[in-house]
Amino acid sequence: MNKPILLSTPHMSYRELEFVKEAFATNWIAPVGPHVDAFENEFCLLTGAAHAAAVSSGTAAIHLALRLLGVESGSEVFCSTLTFAATANPIVYQGAKPVFIDSDYKSWNMNPDLLREALAARARIGKLPKAVILVHLYGQSADIEPILAACNEYDIPLIEDAAESLGATYKGQSPGTFGRIGIYSFNGNKIITTSGGGMLVSDNPELVAKARFLATQARDNAPHYQHSEIGFNYRLSNVLAGIGRGQLQVLSERVAARRHNFEVYQQALDNLPGVEFMPEADFGTCTRWLTCLTVDPEAFGADREQIRLTLATQQIEARPVWKPLHLQPVFAECECFGGAVASDLFARGLCLPSGSNLTHEELERVIEAIFTVYNNRNN
Ligand SMILES: *Cc1c(COP(=O)(O)O)cnc(C)c1O
Numbered sequence: 001m002n003k004p005i006l007l008s009t010p011h012m013s014y015r016e017l018e019f020v021k022e023a024f025a026t027n028w029i030a031p032v033g034p035h036v037d038a039f040e041n042e043f044c045l046l047t048g049a050a051h052a053a054a055v056s057s058g059t060a061a062i063h064l065a066l067r068l069l070g071v072e073s074g075s076e077v078f079c080s081t082l083t084f085a086a087t088a089n090p091i092v093y094q095g096a097k098p099v100f101i102d103s104d105y106k107s108w109n110m111n112p113d114l115l116r117e118a119l120a121a122r123a124r125i126g127k128l129p130k131a132v133i134l135v136h137l138y139g140q141s142a143d144i145e146p147i148l149a150a151c152n153e154y155d156i157p158l159i160e161d162a163a164e165s166l167g168a169t170y171k172g173q174s175p176g177t178f179g180r181i182g183i184y185s186f187n188g189n190k191i192i193t194t195s196g197g198g199m200l201v202s203d204n205p206e207l208v209a210k211a212r213f214l215a216t217q218a219r220d221n222a223p224h225y226q227h228s229e230i231g232f233n234y235r236l237s238n239v240l241a242g243i244g245r246g247q248l249q250v251l252s253e254r255v256a257a258r259r260h261n262f263e264v265y266q267q268a269l270d271n272l273p274g275v276e277f278m279p280e281a282d283f284g285t286c287t288r289w290l291t292c293l294t295v296d297p298e299a300f301g302a303d304r305e306q307i308r309l310t311l312a313t314q315q316i317e318a319r320p321v322w323k324p325l326h327l328q329p330v331f332a333e334c335e336c337f338g339g340a341v342a343s344d345l346f347a348r349g350l351c352l353p354s355g356s357n358l359t360h361e362e363l364e365r366v367i368e369a370i371f372t373v374y375n376n377r378n379n
Helices: 015-025 034-047 058-068 089-093 112-124 144-153 205-215 238-248 251-269 304-313 340-348 360-375
Strands: 051-055 076-080 097-101 131-135 158-161 181-185 198-202 275-277 291-295 349-352
Touching: 015 034, 015 238, 034 051, 034 198, 034 238, 051 058, 051 205, 058 089, 058 131, 058 158, 058 181, 058 198, 058 205, 076 112, 089 097, 097 112, 112 144, 131 144, 144 158, 198 205, 238 251, 251 275, 251 291, 251 360, 291 304, 291 340, 304 349, 304 360, 340 349
Parallel strands: 076 097, 076 131, 131 158, 158 181
Antiparallel strands: 051 198, 181 198, 275 291, 291 349
């Protein structure tokens, strides 16, 4: 029986354990402590973010961002449709309504022209959204400048969901650092992990200070426990921040390894008819967090599900590209501007095993399995 090859698994260096031992030795086993502070500072140095607050998940960071920007019951929030549900769920936590925006084929991320049209349409009826959430998917930055310009025209704050794109660049700068607030995730499958965790960043020190306040139960400055606002328990543990510090030190190696996976797959599979790899947009560097491709069933002779199922029989985990949120039963009532591009990428798109710890033999096994499907195709 073959050893399973998973989509994306944690990849520790040796440094994480050193930091965790330090937390134990000093008994900082709490959602506060020197590793949390250092993790935030080191994260800012690495990304160029001005201020950062470490939190318990990327989802928590999005929730705090929406809360900080005054999203509430009755608000609408524009949001990329091609993404994981965690991008939009916090909109609903706040009692607000998501309105989805389609992708373009160039980056697979939000189409700036469509956003501009959607904002203009809403401006005409006097019903502008309270915020826009822009996702940077699969390690690739969206085309931030025109999106930010459209938001600025209507004075609408931009939240960047860079959960999947730490280590990427847009015109030389980290996605996540352009909007009013950016968020990142350190879940187990992301490019670096703290097992679970997230970061909220902003140029505005008051927003980040308020995020820390809300993330620690919104305690007023008083010796007794006094609260004037509803808070959350969203701070990152000092132990997990230690893991994060170790992971930050190897981020560039992890990006290089994932880009290498992509190159190996592309060299082997690019000439197969009907196979197209996710493009790298010319405005930045994609980390290739996951290697994604699309399969045209006519040309290839099998569809992406046939490939995925064949890989599964060989203990190889591949996944369809995210099912767009406008197609999700839970968001069926929500409006969507466009949607055909994201739907098409979902119908034809496949994510291959992409961990930074994959061996050459494992990559070869995946490639061979795809060739097996091609050689047994039904045309
Ligand atoms: C993983 C992910 C999140 C959520 O991050 P968690 O840390 O798992 O809560 C949000 N958005 C996107 C695009 C993600 O991939």
